[in-house]
Amino acid sequence: MVSKLIQRSNHEAENPLDTSLREAFSLLEPKLRPPFLLSIPTTEEYQNLNRAILYGILSEPHLAKVHIKHLHGIITDGYQYFTSLLVKIVNELYVKLVEPVKRQLIWLTHEMVNVSAIGFDGLLVALLRQIVGGDFGEENLHLCFEMVNLFSSKWFYLLEEEPLVLTGALYVFLRLLTDHFRVSNIPKMDSLRKMESDFCVRMLRYNFSLCLKIGRDLVRLLQDLVRVPQFCAVLKDMLYNPSAFRVDGFTDISQLYNTPTPRWYFSLRLTPEMESQLTFLLTRVKFGSQKRYQVWFAKKFLVLPERNAVIIDIVRFICCAHHSPNDVIRSGIIPRWAVIGWLLKSNMKNYVEANTKLALFYDWLFFDETVDDIMNIEPAILLMVHSIPEYIDITNSLLEFLFILSDNYDPERKEILHRGISAAFNAIVRKRMVQSLDIFGSELIYPILKERLGKLLRHAVPEAQHQSRNIKLAS
Numbered sequence: 001m002v003s004k005l006i007q008r009s010n011h012e013a014e015n016p017l018d019t020s021l022r023e024a025f026s027l028l029e030p031k032l033r034p035p036f037l038l039s040i041p042t043t044e045e046y047q048n049l050n051r052a053i054l055y056g057i058l059s060e061p062h063l064a065k066v067h068i069k070h071l072h073g074i075i076t077d078g079y080q081y082f083t084s085l086l087v088k089i090v091n092e093l094y095v096k097l098v099e100p101v102k103r104q105l106i107w108l109t110h111e112m113v114n115v116s117a118i119g120f121d122g123l124l125v126a127l128l129r130q131i132v133g134g135d136f137g138e139e140n141l142h143l144c145f146e147m148v149n150l151f152s153s154k155w156f157y158l159l160e161e162e163p164l165v166l167t168g169a170l171y172v173f174l175r176l177l178t179d180h181f182r183v184s185n186i187p188k189m190d191s192l193r194k195m196e197s198d199f200c201v202r203m204l205r206y207n208f209s210l211c212l213k214i215g216r217d218l219v220r221l222l223q224d225l226v227r228v229p230q231f232c233a234v235l236k237d238m239l240y241n242p243s244a245f246r247v248d249g250f251t252d253i254s255q256l257y258n259t260p261t262p263r264w265y266f267s268l269r270l271t272p273e274m275e276s277q278l279t280f281l282l283t284r285v286k287f288g289s290q291k292r293y294q295v296w297f298a299k300k301f302l303v304l305p306e307r308n309a310v311i312i313d314i315v316r317f318i319c320c321a322h323h324s325p326n327d328v329i330r331s332g333i334i335p336r337w338a339v340i341g342w343l344l345k346s347n348m349k350n351y352v353e354a355n356t357k358l359a360l361f362y363d364w365l366f367f368d369e370t371v372d373d374i375m376n377i378e379p380a381i382l383l384m385v386h387s388i389p390e391y392i393d394i395t396n397s398l399l400e401f402l403f404i405l406s407d408n409y410d411p412e413r414k415e416i417l418h419r420g421i422s423a424a425f426n427a428i429v430r431k432r433m434v435q436s437l438d439i440f441g442s443e444l445i446y447p448i449l450k451e452r453l454g455k456l457l458r459h460a461v462p463e464a465q466h467q468s469r470n471i472k473l474a475s
Contacts, residue, residue: 004059006096017092021085024051025059032056036070049074050082058104068111079117086112087119090126091272099139106146113154121162124150128172129271134179134307136186145188148173148195152202159207167213170203171265174221179309181228197230204234208245215261217316219253220362224355239412254416257366260373266321269313274301278314278339282322287334294342308348309355315340316359323375337382341394357401365405365417367424377424378433385434392444399440399449406456418456425457 003018031037032052041049053074056067071082086108089097097105109127112120127147132140151158151169158166173196180193204211211218219238225231237244238253249255267275277297285293302308318336329335340360348356360383363376380398387394406417428434440453 005055005098005101006093007098008096015093015096017088021051021055024048025055028052029056032067032070034066034070036073038073041074046074046076047081050085054082054085057108058101061100061104064104064107068108072115077118079112079115080119083112083117083119083123086123087126090123090130094130095271095273102139102143106143106150110150110154113150113157116161121165124162124165125168125268126272128168128268131172131176132271132307133176133269133310133313134304136183136189136306141186141188141192144176145192145195148192148199152195152199155202159210163207163210164213166203166207167210168265168268170200170211171214171217171221172268173200174218174225175269175313177228177231178221178224179306181225183306197228201230201234205245208250209247212247212250212256212259213262214265215259216257216362216366217261217265219256220358239410253410254413257410257413257416258368258371260363260371260376261320263321266313266317269310270317274310274314275317277301278317279322281334282318282324282336282339283328283333285334286332287338290334290338290342298346302346305347305349308346308352311343311346311348311352312355312359315343315356316362319360319363319379320373320376323373335382337379337386340379341383341387341391344394354401357398358405360398361402361405364402364421364424365409366420367427368420369423369427374427374431374433377428381424381428381434385439388439388442389444392442396444396446396449399445399453403449403452422456 003022005021006015006018008014025032028049029052031049050071053067053071057064057071060067071079075082086105089105094102094105106127109120109123112123117123124147127143131144131147135141147169151166155166177193177196177200180189180196183189219235222231222235222238226235238256242250242252270278277300281290281293281297301310318340322336324333324336344353344356360380363372364380366372367377384395384398402421406421407414409417425437429437437453437457440450
């Protein structure tokens with residue numbers, strides 16, 4: 001029996017998940033037509049029937065309502081197993097699914113939300129992750145449309161039952177809007193942008209207390225939309241009129257700055273396939289043998305210029321969501337800083353390069369060792385140190401960008417930024433993340449940058465003060 005769910009070339013091996021669904025349907029097909037025989041099945045029979053019905057819903061759209069009624073009649077676990085199958089399909093098979101099946105999958109997702117299926121929030125997150133940044137093809141934009149429509153139409157229910165998933169959707173659509181506002185002449189893009197904007201503004205204006213759960217990266221995403229009037233207005237209120245949000249206790253944007261963004265948000269902008277390949281690179285590939293893997297990764301995910309914006313999300317993910325354990329660090333596997341260095345050398349547009357550097361340094365600006373993870377700032381310092389002397393242009397470029405951020409990111413709260421950067425260097429020195437900062441006294445580093453760094457370190461701990469004098473003397 002040939003699969004009706006996925007596209008598979010002749011030389012490609014069968015997918016175990018697709019095979020299990022297909023075989024269950026083939027075995028039980030006579031029992032999937034009314035009148036249904038309702039009995040108490042064993043666990044194995046129950047799971048097999050779930051698989052068969054799922055295959056029927058996806059492959060027989062004209063009978064979907066019959067199959068869904070059958071499903072409702074046999075469910076004994078709150079749809080938990082059925083939903084787990086849907087999540088697996090999205091994570092493992094989505095890119096291979098034929099278009100009619102993808103559309104059935106969206107319909108079925110609505111049904112799972114309607115019946116409050118156990119795990120439907122995980123299903124929504126899985127579908128959000130399949131929206132590819134920088135992809136303006138019809139299929140990808142259709143998925144954007146369907147998902148923002150789902151979140152908008154189920155707004156009140158989600159707000160009551162699974163509010164956290166709404167913050168995930170806000171994170172995703174704010175990030176997507178940055179790409180979508182940079183293109184024109186694409187059919188239906190105007191209507192999609194409006195739907196995405198309406199959803200995001202609704203969240204920010206009417207459920208700001210919920211939005212605060214995203215933490216400091218909410219500000220980073222909004223600043224990338226500052227030229228869009230409705231988002232500029234939101235950002236201005238955050239900066240100058242926080243009472244406009246009517247949230248008790250929220251009195252200044254610095255409260256967001258001081259709140260690290262939880263790790264799970266960073267995975268939302270990477271597809272499962274991209275995360276899997278990136279994790280393989282960072283846990284299995286030896287340093288020095290990575291070139292062919294990097295070439296493959298670039299051809300797979302970064303080949304089109306408009307796709308390069310995903311580098312911002314990759315760098316943020318590497319810094320904040322992928323922390324290599326000590327056994328991997330000691331095993332000669334390519335380190336995080338080296339992967340980021342490779343990405344920074346990609347042929348990027350200026351705004352992508354600037355936002356990639358911001359993604360690298362963002363936690364430095366507000367670093368507080370009592371709430372922040374020091375591993376979030378490790379890649380930047382190691383990249384700057386290990387780029388001396390061979391790739392000194394990277395070190396100079398990053399140091400210069402860090403000082404530009406400290407002066408200009410939020411001029412009215414410059415003291416907070418200076419304190420955060422000083423605290424980051426403080427932690428780096430005390431935790432011996434690098435042997436010494438004296439290397440920044442290299443004659444290859446621009447004198448003005450050495451002077452700025454020396455002044456900065458004099459406000460840090462005694463160990464850093466000592467090294468700041470060495471930097472000044474070397475200059």
